[in-house]
Amino acid sequence: MPENPAHHLSEAAESVRAFNHTSRTAAKDWEFPGDAYRAVGSLSSLLGMLEQTIQQSTRPVMNTYEHGRVRIDGNGDPDVKVAELIDAQNDALEAAAALSSAVQRMHSATSPMGVDTSGMPEFEDDEG
Numbered sequence: 001m002p003e004n005p006a007h008h009l010s011e012a013a014e015s016v017r018a019f020n021h022t023s024r025t026a027a028k029d030w031e032f033p034g035d036a037y038r039a040v041g042s043l044s045s046l047l048g049m050l051e052q053t054i055q056q057s058t059r060p061v062m063n064t065y066e067h068g069r070v071r072i073d074g075n076g077d078p079d080v081k082v083a084e085l086i087d088a089q090n091d092a093l094e095a096a097a098a099l100s101s102a103v104q105r106m107h108s109a110t111s112p113m114g115v116d117t118s119g120m121p122e123f124e125d126d127e128g
Helices: 005-022 033-048 050-057 059-066 078-110
Strands: none
Touching: 005 050, 033 050, 033 078, 050 078, 059 078
């Protein structure tokens, strides 16, 4: 039996939380512009998929609604709530596109960056 698709989003959220935790301070393998370039590139890739994820995340609601089976607590109007969902989803899609574009620009900006290793003993040639 395949996993519930929402499980994968939960795993993605956990991975982002782990990144936030481990990237707080400079450490080995997390101190130079190339490290940021790789991280921003991965973030850009993730965000590039966000619009599709937003669209597909509401499929269970829309399928149920199309079959006239959505029920709202307190005898609310399903048409109103689904319209609210669609409006919010459209806002989310617009925001996701803008965020993805901004992070792509970040990735481009970090692309030419490197580190000046002069005077750093760990980068000196041993051949001297």
